[in-house]
Amino acid sequence: TYLVQVGSFRKAADADRLKAQLALLGFEAGVSSANLGPQDTRYRVRSGPHRGKAAVNAVRERLEENGFKGIVIRIDPR
Secondary structure: OOOEEEEEOOOOHHHHHHHHHHHHHHOHHHEEEEEOOOOEEEEEEEEEEEOOOOHHHHHHHHHHHHOOEEEEEEEEOO
């Protein structure tokens, strides 16, 4: 099972803007926050979960066709 991270931002508004852009292209994405330090929170825009390499590669291909790059993150299916 995989996620595709399309962006990581310091401001939640920037992450929400990217999520909206992706929605207009037909992608379902979510925003999650990660605290990297006491004063450093990042807002990550991720699509998924996607099952199998073929599915995740298709998503990355569609992203690239629309000018976005995605980082693949493998998640433990537990």
